Amino acid sequence: MKPDNTEKRNQLNSGKIILFSLFSVFFKIGAFTWGGGYVMLPLIRNEVIQKRNWITMEEFIDGISIAQSAPGAIAVNTATFIGNKVAGKKGAIIAVLGTILPSYISIMVIATFFLEFREMTVVQNFFKGATPAVLALIISAIIDIGKQSLKKYYNVIISVGLLFLLLYFQLHPILIIIIAGTLGLFIKEQT
Amino acid sequence: MIILQLFLSFIQIGLFAFGGGYATLPLMEKEIVLSQQWLTHAEFLDVITISQLTPGPIGINAATFTGYKIAGYCGGAVATFAFCLPSVIIVLLLMNFLKKHGTNPQINKVVKGIRPAVITLMVAAAYSIITGGGITDLKGIIIAIVSFIVLQTHKMNPIIVLVLAGIVGIIIY
Structure with a gap:
């Protein structure tokens, strides 16, 4: 009986530990997601794939596809995906809470104490310096993910064509996803 | 009552906000400023500025x-x-759904078909930072290039890169 209990307790503990680390990892990611959800992707790669091996790069790419196919913030959707993969629905909720809590806290602090926050030159200059780094982060995420998902030459063509539709014809992002999914149906010998 | 109305309005915004943060803002403006008239246009612009200057996803x-x-x-x-x-x-x-039907060849094709679109949307996000005034001068270009090199070659922690770039911003601007 005793070993059974210990095992059960260990399972419970490791369950709690994984939930706690999910929360802390996504809290950290949420706090450093500046200027749009995509900044989060290199952070996730670093924390979730490289450091902790919670999911594979392949699963990560599927996760981003799902995050973009669903409405709402990319950051929240990606957190839901990873949380659910790692620890089920509970994990999803914990990861989302971790992602949004830094936002909630900082907005409340700013709204309560210093609405003139955005007038502060130090803050403005900090973000003036950080924004180009945000761009660098997104570009390095594009390269990392592109290496995986643009292996086939026709995918490069599709991606460029879609970019043209998006930027030149101003098609809605969800239409871009729908067109790509439909095109996928007609492509043979996908691996 | 206003809380319930707020809840319903944001459920609606969340349900139709496809395409990430920047696609969400016009939708929010339509509901909050035009339909419900909770905020003026100027107040909503404040909301956007604060949202961009605060950690966390913009939406x-x-x-x-x-x-x-x-x-x-x-x-x-x-x-x-x-x-x-x-x-x-x-x-x-x-x-x-994918767990149950992901092995279905047709659905698998759709999922794989979406992959190039993922890259497209990310490139568009990068493009909107450039056109949206994220990089205004040579200093910005240099920060971007140095950050990129450090990220790619030294595999530096992205959080450290962001903070360092912000500190550099305070020093040089």
Whole structure:
């Protein structure tokens, strides 16, 4: 009986530990997601794939596809995906809470104490310096993910064509996803 | 009553906000400024500026701040919760669907077909930072290039890169 209990307790503990680390990892990611959800992707790669091996790069790419196919913030959707993969629905909720809590806290602090926050030159200059780094982060995420998902030459063509539709014809992002999914149906010998 | 109305409005925004943060803002403006008239256009612009200068995803920040402006701390929490609810449910449903039917060759083709679009949307996000005034001068270009090199060759922690770039910004601007 005793070993059974210990095992059960260990399972419970490791369950709690994984939930706690999910929360802390996504809290950290949420706090450093500046200027749009995509900044989060290199952070996730670093924390979730490289450091902790919670999911594979392949699963990560599927996760981003799902995050973009669903409405709402990319950051929240990606957190839901990873949380659910790692620890089920509970994990999803914990990861989302971790992602949004830094936002909630900082907005409340700013709204309560210093609405003139955005007038502060130090803050403005900090973000003036950080924004180009945000761009660098997104570009390095594009390269990392592109290496995986643009292996086939026709995918490069599709991606460029879609970019043209998006930027030149101003098609809605969800239409871009729908067109790509439909095109996928007609492509043979996908691996 | 305003809390319930806030909840319903943000559920609706969350449900139709496809395409990430920047696609969410026009939708939010339509509902909050035009339909409900909770905020003026100028107040909503404040919301956007604060949302960009605060850690966290822009859509979430905007929801929190709008909710707070309309109904205080509770309003902020309700708006944020309502905004996230539809997307969390939809992502879980999609994952469930793929778990059951992911081996179906047709569905597999659709999933793989979406992959190049993922890159397209990310390139568009990078493009909007450049055209949206994220990089205004040579200093900005240099920060971007150095950050990129450090990220790619030294595999430096992205959080450290962001903070260092911000500190460099304070020093040089």
